[in-house]
Amino acid sequence: MASQTRRVQDSPPVPADAYAALYHAFRWHVPPRFNIAHAGVRRWAVKKATAAAVAIIEDRPGRPRPRRYTYGELADEANRLSNALRLLGVQRGDRVAIVLPQRFETAVAYMAVLQLGAVAMPLSQLFGPEALEYRLQDSAASVALVDDATGPGVLAVRGRCPALRHVVGLTGAFDVDVVDWPGAREGLRSRFEAVDTAADDPAVLIYTSGTTGNPKGALIPHRALIGNLSGFVASQNWFGFDPWDARAQSEAVFWSPADWAWTGGLMDALLPTLYFGRPIVAWHGRFDPLEAFALLQRHRVTHTFLFPTALKAMMKAVPEPRRRYRLRLQAIMSAGEAVGDAVFAYCRDQLGVTVNEMFGQTEINYVVGNCARLWPARPGSMGRAYPGHRVAVIDEAGKPVPPGTVGEVAVHRRDVHGDPDPVFFLGYWGNEAATRGKFTGDPADSWCRTGDLAVQDADGYLWYQGRADDVFKSAGYRIGPSEIENCLVKHPAVANAAVVPKPDAERGAVVKAYVVLAPAWAERRERCADPATEFDAPLVAELQQHVRGQLAPYEYPKEIEFIDALPMTTTGKVQRRVLRLQEEARARAAGGPSSVP
Incomplete structure (x- = not known):
């Protein structure tokens, strides 16, 4: 079988950008019974x-x-x-x-x-x-x-x-x-x-993380798996089959550390892999960057979903993986947080694979992303609308904004042909008010709001700016955490970082970064007799200068705090809200301003 299989890299060359033709030709075929x-x-x-x-x-x-x-x-x-x-x-x-x-x-x-x-x-x-x-x-x-x-x-x-x-x-x-x-x-x-x-019958009830208020149960229909597939095969560089040779047999093997209890593990890994009749690795253990490389090698994994937090850990643990491991990777999808150009460059240069960043939510999953095989990925961009999904950046009134303008990412109930998009959830369990609040416009012909901010360029690529509730203002400047965090991670001392506002009487807020040190630097800090003076102060100055030299002057972190680990959701997302509330509580205790504009 292997001798008859053509690998992705052996397929005929494709146009530099096949996106437009593929996007406009794509049509959904959803059977009534599924x-x-x-x-x-x-x-x-x-x-x-x-x-x-x-x-x-x-x-x-x-x-x-x-x-x-x-x-x-x-x-x-x-x-x-x-x-x-x-x-x-x-x-x-x-x-x-x-x-x-x-x-x-x-x-x-x-x-x-x-x-x-x-x-x-x-x-x-x-x-x-x-x-x-x-x-x-x-x-x-x-x-x-x-x-x-x-x-x-x-x-x-x-x-x-x-x-x-x-x-x-x-x-x-x-x-x-x-x-x-x-x-x-x-x-x-x-x-x-x-x-x-029926394709519209409920299949899965997944509760969202509940960052504000109680968690909401998103009711997912059977048809939503079909709605995920265009994004899945694109982000996995045509997983499971060869679009130019229907006779070619797949040798794809999938693995992801994403928990099968969450959308990322269930709808982005387990269910689509089974849909294509391929094997998926079930790792019954905690995520560890060295073990991740060992798994990829041991099981000859060809396709994977690795969230940015995992990729950052792997990047810091093994800077040159192909010197130590024999990898067969053909595609990497990443989602949950902004990938950033530091991780993008690592995947391209050290893993030999252009990472396909993807964006979606439990309610409307796999709607935006890249496919390095069919259209060029742009470092730092979360990609374009996947075929079958009509995506726009909208303002508060629900109207699309011009290219280059920050707005909220939204997905329309109908695709560019006017057909219903099968990816949509049925509603929030027992919460009709929350369901109505998710949409803007006529329920049958409306935009679904994501709560995520982005800028769309003239070619349709979206550039993530952060969650609406993560963005803040400092001295009148609008600050998004992702760009600053990405810049910090490029420094060899930083394994991960989270940026939040710290209340400030003069500026309203200042930029503060919580930094997790890379293992070698953490060990160096532990050996210091006086870490605050011998290690922290000079490294803080170095990191501030590092950011100041690459971003706008108002974006560099005025304060940096080193911590052992960032607060994370069980899906691998940084809980900036936890750190933000911590800063507000500290400000109240000190008698200063406790809110951020």
């Missing part, structure tokens, strides 16, 4: 050749060899679990919580719930009791699927979740109140007649 489990597993499992293909490669620390599971095995286990859930009373539309890490059983759980016509509700293994309890109560989930690591957390809040009738332990030993799946599965049939679902 189910993610059928598209991702069942259709492969019914054919002998593809049923034997590897679907999941499960790897974990301490395991001498990874375990490989085929599409046939995945389908059989999903069928057994669907039968079990039906016996437990799960019906069409019921919410089933999936509280599992990256592992084979997680893929089984999603397929079992989706082909039953129920709604999968992923919950992160990192959630504490309050986060679990809120989501289980708000969704009225009837069943929770857990393993030995996540089960105790769910059991601790079960008594306060009256709708939660059953907890199913897919692995490990539990008490009598938990359904023992390993003991029960043998008595269940490996055949299951899947429920016939």
Whole structure:
């Protein structure tokens, strides 16, 4: 098979910029009846050749060899679990919580719930009791699927979740109140007649991070997977097939550290990989930059999604990776934060791959990005609207702004041909007011606001300016954190950085940077007898000069604080709001101004 496969780099040359022709020729084809489990597993499992293909490669620390599971095995286990859930009373539309890490059983759980016509509700293994309890109560989930690591957390809040009738332990030993799946599965049939679902039927309920107020549950339909595919294949440089040779067989292997409980791991990694019948690596362990390189090499990974925080850590840990590792990467997608030109250059020069930055949200995922194979990526840009998505930068009144003007990124319900865009969510669970507030204009013909600010150039490339609530003013100047953070990361001493406003009586706010030191510099600091004098002061001055020499004078950080780690969401995004509130609290305690204009 490998000898018959042409790799991406061996394909015929393409025009320098094939974007316009591809974008305007693209049309959506969404069948009225569609189910993610059928598209991702069942259709492969019914054919002998593809049923034997590897679907999941499960790897974990301490395991001498990874375990490989085929599409046939995945389908059989999903069928057994669907039968079990039906016996437990799960019906069409019921919410089933999936509280599992990256592992084979997680893929089984999603397929079992989706082909039953129920709604999968992923919950992160990192959630504490309050986060679990809120989501289980708000969704009225009837069943929770857990393993030995996540089960105790769910059991601790079960008594306060009256709708939660059953907890199913897919692995490990539990008490009598938990359904023992390993003991029960043998008595269940490996055949299951899947429920016939409409493309518009709900499939997944994913709660947003809740940076302001309580988290909101975004209800995602089955058709949304189709809406993700144009962006997925573009950002992965035509993953899974060759557009110039339909006979060429793919050798793509996918891996991402993104948790399968989040949009990035589920809709950008697991589900589209299965849709194309390819294997995905399930790493059952914490992210580590050296282990990431080892995984890429060990499993001959060709395509990946690595969020910018991960890429920054890998860049600092291994500056010249091709000297130490044999990599087969053909595409890297990155999203969640601005990539910046420092990471862009590292991927291009040291990994040999032009990183395709992507932008999307849980509610409308995979709508903007790059495809280095078909149109040139511009360092620092988050890309253009992917085919099938109509994207604009709008003002407060909902009107598109001219190129070069800062505005809010928005996605229209209909594409350039007037057809409905299948990527859209159905609405926020039990919160019609929040759903209405997400859109501007006629509900059937409206823009969906993202809350993210950007500038669009004359060629349609968008340049990220930050979250609307992350941008601030200092002495009348509008400051976006991304550009300053990107500049700081270019310095060898900086592993990561976050920029926030510090309240100031004279300027309204000054620029403050929280900096995580690169390992070698952190060790050097620890060896100092007086770190504040011997290390901090000279490095702060050096970093300030570093930024001052590359950006506008008003953008350099007036204050820099070194910390061990930035506050992060479970999806790998920096929680600038946490740092901003900390600065405001410190200002109040000091008797100064406590708010930022």
